[in-house]
Amino acid sequence: MIARVIPSTGESIPVIGLGTSGPFEVGADAAARAPLREVIDAFFEGGGRLIDTSPMYSTAEGVLGELLSQAQQKSCFMATKVWADGAAAGISQMNDSARLLKHRPLDLIQVHNLRDLDAQLRTLHAMKAEGQVRYVGITHYTVSAHAELARVIERGKLDFVQLNYSALTRDAESRLLPLAADRGVAVIVNRAFEDGRVFARLRGVPVPDWAADFEATSWAQVLLKFVIAHPAVTCVIPATGKVKNLRDNLAGGRGRLPDAAALRNIAAAVGA
Numbered sequence: 218m219i220a221r222v223i224p225s226t227g228e229s230i231p232v233i234g235l236g237t238s239g240p241f242e243v244g245a246d247a248a249a250r251a252p253l254r255e256v257i258d259a260f261f262e263g264g265g266r267l268i269d270t271s272p273m274y275s276t277a278e279g280v281l282g283e284l285l286s287q288a289q290q291k292s293c294f295m296a297t298k299v300w301a302d303g304a305a306a307g308i309s310q311m312n313d314s315a316r317l318l319k320h321r322p323l324d325l326i327q328v329h330n331l332r333d334l335d336a337q338l339r340t341l342h343a344m345k346a347e348g349q350v351r352y353v354g355i356t357h358y359t360v361s362a363h364a365e366l367a368r369v370i371e372r373g374k375l376d377f378v379q380l381n382y383s384a385l386t387r388d389a390e391s392r393l394l395p396l397a398a399d400r401g402v403a404v405i406v407n408r409a410f411e412d413g414r415v416f417a418r419l420r421g422v423p424v425p426d427w428a429a430d431f432e433a434t435s436w437a438q439v440l441l442k443f444v445i446a447h448p449a450v451t452c453v454i455p456a457t458g459k460v461k462n463l464r465d466n467l468a469g470g471r472g473r474l475p476d477a478a479a480l481r482n483i484a485a486a487v488g489a
């Protein structure tokens with residue numbers, strides 16, 4: 218698996234991570250949890266490390282905490298979020314997350330959708346100084362928030378920004394991705410598949426022959442390689458609850474990446 222360096226420390230992480238919104242919100246239902254255990258085992262066996270979750274994703278944090286083995290917890294780079302108003306509510310939520318995820322210290326806590334940004338960042342920086350969290354970040358998932366994400370990056374002191382970027386939605390290329398690279402902020406990409414909608418567009422369309430030039434054999438691999446070909450991208454976090462799709466996504470983090478001509482071909486093929 219290709220790895221990328223987190224600029225603020227030099228630590229490297231595998232470029233394909235795992236999102237949990239949707240598929241991991243299954244509560245205590247044993248039948249619904251069974252395929253998730255397979256997904257998690259295949260993720261770590263295939264060289265994955267970063268899992269992204271949030272208290273906003275209903276039961277996902279508790280499900281993860283109960284499904285991860287001790288060995289998996291050790292290699293897991295656990296990224297969650299804070300999504301609360303006020304310092305006290307934020308602190309209580311982050312303590313709950315660490316307890317549910319059974320992971321201390323949490324590797325990364327991100328201010329989810331910039332909610333109550335200044336109060337949560339103040340707490341997070343204090344927690345980082347005390348060793349209660351290793352990295353601090355911010356997230357959003359819409360282009361309308363890109364200007365605000367850029368403003369917060371410019372203020373400094375962030376380790377990570379999580380943003381939406383895909384072969385269909387390339388807005389981050391103009392300002393945010395170069396800015397993150399320039400300021401030494403690691404980038405996690407969400408919505409690489411437009412929440413799955415891109416596959417509906419591509420249904421029945423064969424993977425083009427030119428995808429072999431960068432060793433992609435499925436549309437998912439083509440789309441993930443489009444994202445990680447950008448040098449500012451540290452990790453992409455496709456969400457899936459299916460082991461077949463998980464293995465497909467991990468393959469998107471291996472082998473050659475598209476060059477500039479191939480990136481143009483991909484954007485044209487998906488109709489960007």
Ligand SMILES: NC(=O)c1ccc[n+]([C@@H]2O[C@H](COP(=O)([O-])OP(=O)(O)OC[C@H]3O[C@@H](n4cnc5c(N)ncnc54)[C@H](OP(=O)(O)O)[C@@H]3O)[C@@H](O)[C@H]2O)c1
Pocket residue numbers: 235236237238239240269270329330356357358379406407408409410411412413416437454455456457458459461462463465466
């Ligand atoms: N504000 C925020 O901080 C924010 C917002 C959005 C997302 N996120 C994070 O980013 C993660 C990813 O974003 P997302 O969940 O919105 O969408 P996404 O990763 O763009 O798309 C997920 C969809 O793609 C499907 N899929 C995954 N792998 C596939 C494959 N190989 N072939 C075909 N279909 C495949 C999944 O279905 P199956 O389950 O059937 O495979 C699912 O429906 C989230 O889970 C979350 O962790 C954060």
